[in-house]
Structures are given as structure tokens and as C-alpha cells.
Amino acid sequence: MVLRRSTVTLRMLLVALLAGAWLVSPVHTQSPGPAAWLDAYRDVATSLIEASTSDDFAWNRLAELTDTYGHRLSGSANLEQAIAWAVEQMTSDGLEHVRAEPVMVPRWVRGDEHAEFVSPPRQALTILGLGGSVGTPPEGVEGDVVVVNSFAELRARAADVAGKIVLFNAPFTNYGDSVVYRTDGAYVASQHGAVAALVRSIGPPGLRTPHTGSVGYEPGAPPIPAAAVATEDADRIARLLARGAPVRVRLTMGARMEADTASANVVGEIRGRERPEEIVLLGGHLDSWDVGAGASDDAVGCIVTWEAARLMVSLGIRPRRTVRIVLWTNEENGLRGATEYAARHAAHAANHVLAIESDSGVFAPAGIGFSGGVAARSLVRDIGTLLAPLGIGEIGGGGGGADIAPIARAGGVPMLAYLGNPDRYFAIHHTPADTVDRITPDEVSKAAAALAVIAYVTAEMPERLPR
Template sequence: MGNRLAGSPGAASAVEWTKQLMESYDFDTVYLQPVMVPHWERGGKDVVKIVNSEKHGTVELNALALGNTQGTGPGGLVGEVVEVKSIPELREMGDKVKGKIVFFNGPMDPKLIDTFQAYGGANAQRSSGAAEASKLGAIGTLVRSLSNTVNDIPHTGNQRYNPDFPKIPALAISTQDAELLSQLLADQADLKVYLESHGEMKTEKLSYNVIGEIRGTEKPEEIIAVGGHLDSWDVGEGAHDDGAGCMQAIEVLRLYKELGWKPKRTIRAVMWMNEENGLRGGQEYARVAKEKGEKHIAALESDSGGFLPIGFSSSGTDAQRGKLASWGDLLRQYQLWSLDRPGGGADIGPLRDQGPILIGLKPDSQRYFFYHHTEADVFEAVDQRELELGAAAMAALVYLIEQEGI
């Protein structure tokens, strides 16, 4: 399966393929849940070029427009560059960025061992940078790719405009090119950059969450949702993000079928649509669950890459989290040590007010931000055994929950 941004033909293909796969495993029920999704298209090759370097003349940078951005169009635009490390630093600049291209160059903090914490500390510049820069009259933004390695691979990702201000173009450049641009700016304040991008938000499309279910024998009304998101960015293959999570969730149910084990409570594999640039699938799934009066006791998402599982993060009541902690001795036998960190998952977040414990599979995070949202996130980058250990960890936890409740 190639890449599959919500609304794309690839996403439609993924919906059909995933449904057929679950049907082939003979789950009790397999169905599609309709959901309208935004449909953004990149529209062409993204170009970022330094045009007047005294040292190097013209320098092409490795770039990818951010998701949901409005492109410059084929004519592109040229502007002087102002570098900042964060949105607070941008705000301090005030009027100085008017008519300029703002270059957000805040690195992920390498001292944080959990790279998701480093990501969390740096991602505002990507998700809100263009909106904030536009308020101050900037004409475009560049952002250092959210990666903890320095190389030439640009990382795309979502951003949200402020509807009250112009939708200025916003592109990520590779960490290596961010370092270069920063060095050149230090020596030459009037450095100019050419931006060209072609992004466009099209009309919404009909798409689907894909759902497969094994019905519980004793308390079928108590549902355990386990899943990942089916959409990916429009580069690479979305293998770690989040093909891995989808396949692991399906694997949990497949293992039940293969073992002939009948769960006491209902287990539902859910492939949510549109996590990357809208979260519509997760929202619609929660809305429908509420409308139908369904009772989710737990929701478990795998959306942190198909790497070595090291535990689960969670959010819920003290009683729920206490129950999870009570299984610690069992889980630690399988090297699932990290059980007390807060967390969950983007797609299961909308279920929160319906009361289930929200749980995230927590894999080793060291290599994730090499691949995340890039051309490098391909099938071959996933290690089969690491992927399987994650699925086994999820199956073990789902087993405990369907047996004992939570």
C-alpha cells in the first residue's frame, strides 16, 4: 500500500484493502463507517532556493510544503529571511517580520531521551508558525524539519491557518539545509529565498473508518477499541505512521481467531481516517458511539511507530490506571516496563468523555523522527520482529482487559 492522504485515491484503496483483509480473517463483523474528510493536494514539486548568497550564489534546499497549506502558485515568491527559534521569539520581533519570510529554526532538544517530548517541544513552529507569522504581516514561512537527526530529508506535517489572516505559504526544509541557511544568514542579513509551492485545499470527500469486530461472549456490550490511523502523509508509504499501528490492531484480532479464543468482551479493530490533517475519523467514531449508546471501556491506539514496544501510556481515572498498574508484573516479563506515563492517542482522544481508559502503545522512540512524515517512511524501514512484538504486547493487554475489565 503506497501513501494515502485522506481524500486521495490511495486512501480509497487502503479502505478497500483493509476491509478485504479483515474479511479474509473472518472477523464477526467488518464494516465501513462513512466520514467526510478534508482533501488537500500538494499539487506539484515544492521548491526553496536561496537566490543571492554571496558565498554560494543560488542554493536549492530540500523542501516539502506543510499539509493544508495554500501554495504560492507557479510564479513563486521571493523575500528576505528572518530567523527565529520559536513562536515567542517571533512575537518579540513584531513588525520586523512584515513583508519577510520567517524561518523557524528551533531544533528538537536532543537531551530529552523520549523523542516525542522533544517533538512536542518543537512542533508549535510547524503547526502554528504560519498563522502566527501571518498575523505580523510575514509573506511566507520556512520551518526546520522536526527531526532529531541532521540530514537532507524534509519532513512535512500538519499546520493550521488562522482564518482571520492571509494563508501564507509554509514549507519545511531539511535539518541540514536549516543549518546551512542559518549559517549563511549569520553572515549575510539580506539573504533572499525563493519559495514555490502548489498546495490547495479542495472540496471535502467521502471516506471511511474501517472497522472489524469480534463479539464478546459474556459482556458483548463492553467494547475495547484497538486501532491506528489508516491515512498517511502524501510522501513515502506511511509505514511507521501508521501502517504499523493498523496492522498491529488487526493482528490482535487475527490472533484471537487463530487461537480460537473467544473474548468475554467485544474487541473492535478500528482504522481511523484522517488523523494527519483533520482527525475527522476519530471525531466521527466517537460521535457515532455516543449516538448509538455504545459503552467503550478501553481504547488502545498504536501510532508511535512499529518499533520495539517498551510499555503503554494512558489516561483515565485513578481506578482505571490502577488496574493497568496492577498488571505490571505480568507486563514487565515481556519487557513492557513503562506503564505510568500519561498518554493515549490522537484518534481515541474524542472518546474521552465517554469514560474509557485511553491507552497508547509506547515503542522505543529513538528512530521514529528519522522517518516521520518523509519519503523515508517505507515498508522496508519496519523491522518485522519489532512490529510483531508490538502486536503481541497489544494482544496481551487486550486479553487482560477483556478477561478482567478495567
């Protein structure tokens, strides 16, 4: 994924010479060693890192947000209260043009949900409905359970599935590979006549910890109720069936969609001193699933990107370009914040110089990913060398993000992502255990510092970052 530096340098020198930009472009000084063009930014970078890591301000703000408002599902009062709080706090920080840009969001309501084994002896089975699932009739749905470990196995056993409850029991490998059972399992099971779908939680074994997240339905098969079970319960059901015991489950879920409701993206800026129309965009999403406190997913992404701007304000830094913070709404179940932002700012999409997202937590060891052209990648990797005091290694690939993708696509904007350790992140992802206490102040401060340095340099450098 990472281009070799020598190749990049030769290409970039050629581009720069052809463009006659030798004397003004930061590219001209790039070399395999420390990039001399960065010298103009080193002192400020050091100040930002020192300011961020000298106290626990950002962690305390993260704790205040998650302690006070808890989880923040789209359409909930708590999300709207958190939005109002963020506008107020951002204003008091000295950010400019702070506003809530209206977004209509879907409102999924979990309702009461419970399940039980009818056989073996009647007893409760803990479930956690998947976000967006349809509910059951009031009396629930009941069926024998069929366990499959893959879609291929489901197809091979298609004749067994009608009228049954399918448990997708694929062991967790990584999120990208495993999440398809959560997103697509109910639809595929329904195609074969299943009455409900259970999904082994998309995450490693925890402490009987179910993971929620969105389920999708497609035309052509009726939507059926879908819920996660803890890995322990998935394994238990598989063992019972392997022993020849009949496993019959009744599932009762009050889940439903209600009418769209008003929400908002929170936006605040440091207006650029020379090129205010050019924007370095940073953000995380303020909404969360309705379990846990949405601390790593993604209050912390909001806090660390916001903190990047607050640090600049507190140090009296006003870069050449505008730094814009967006705390997105409705990332989890609709992406309405992202699409509304792209629509509202469509005319200015190409003015976005860089789009930064923090939606993978900040657990150590963290890294940074970038997606963009070769020239931009080389410059960003140079900037990354300023983050050495934070223990962040070379910037790699994978700079996308669900919330920045629409505006980046519209404007051809390079994207950068802060990437927390995935093992720690997915252990608590979409669970009741996504709480602030397992994130350290140091992790929050380092993420904020890293993003502040990147945002500062990309907003300050004379030439805008190439596409």
C-alpha cells in the same frame, strides 16, 4: 506520573470492601507481588505471545500494505484502495461484522512545489510543503529571509518581518515542545506581515531529510504558504546570514484544498460471548502524509491492533466482551474518522471499556502508557506484568491518543497507548524515510502480542475495567 503501588492497593481494597465485591472482583487478590487474579489469564497470555512471536505474519502484512499502497493521504486513491484491501483481509481473517463506516474527509493536494535561492547565487532549495498549507501565486512569492529561533525572537524583531520570509530555526528538543513552530509559525509570522514561513524540520538532523506535518491558520492574519526545510538547510541559511550575505528565496507551491471526499474507518470485531455490548476498542490510523510509506505513522499501528484480534481468532478465543478494531481514516489532517466514530457511536460511548491506540510506532525499546482512574490504573499495571516476556516494563502514564480521544471523552473511557521509542520514531516522522524496512519483525510481533494480551484480559475479566 506513576502512583505508588502500596497506596493504590489500600485504596482499592477499601473500595472493593465497601462495594461488597470482594468475592467477584479481580481487585481482591491484588498485592505488591504477582497478582493472583491474573492466574486465570496466564495460559492464554502465554499462547498469544507464543503465537505472535513464532512467525513474521504481522510484519509481512505491514510490508504488503505499505509496499503495495505506499503513502495514503486523505482523499487519495491509495488510501481508498488500502481501505478496501483491509476490509477484505480482515474478513478473511475471520473477524466479524467487518465494515467500512463512511467518513467524509478533507482533501489537501500538495501540487508542484519548489524553491530556489535568488541570492546567494541562484540555486535550488529543497522544501517540503506543510500539510494544509495554502499555495502561492503561480509565479511564487519571493522575499529576503529572516531567521528566528523562537516566537520571542520573532516578536522582538517584528519590525523586520513585513514582506519577508521567516525561517523558524529552533533546534529540535522533543516533538511536543518543537512542533509549535510547524503548527503555529505561519500564523504568527503572518501577524507580523511575513509573506511565507519556512520551518526547520521538526526532528533531529537526518540525511537532508525534510519533515512535513500540519500547519494551522487562525482568523486575524492571512494564511501564508508554509514549508519545511531540512535541518542542514536551516543551518546553512543561518550561517549565510551570520556572514552578512543576503539570503533571498523564491517559493512556489501549488498546494490547495479541494472538496471533501468519501473515505471510511475500517471496523472489525470479535463479538463478546457474554457482554457483546461492552467494547474493548483498539486501533491505529490508515491514512498518512503523502511522503514515505506511512509505515510507522501509522500502518504499523493498524497492523498490530488488528493482529491482536487476528491472534485471538486464530486461537479460538472469544472473550466475554467485544473486541473491536478500528483502522481510522484522516488522523493526520482532520481527525474526521475519530469525530465521525464518536458521533456515530455516541449512544454507546459509555459501553467502551477501554480505548487503545497505537500511533507512536513500535520501535524498541517500547513501552505502554495508560490514562484512567486509580483503580483501573492498578489493574492495568497488573495486566502489564503479563508482558514481562516481551521486555515491556511497568505501564506508565500518557495513555491518550488523537483518534480515541473523542469517544473516550464522550464515554469517560480509560485510554491506553503503545509507545515506541520516540528517538527512532521522530527521526523518520512525516518523512520519506518512514518505510517498513526500519521496523523489525520482532518489534511488530511484540507490539501485537502485548496488545492482544491487554485486549484479551480487559475483554475477559468478570468486572469491566473501572472508569
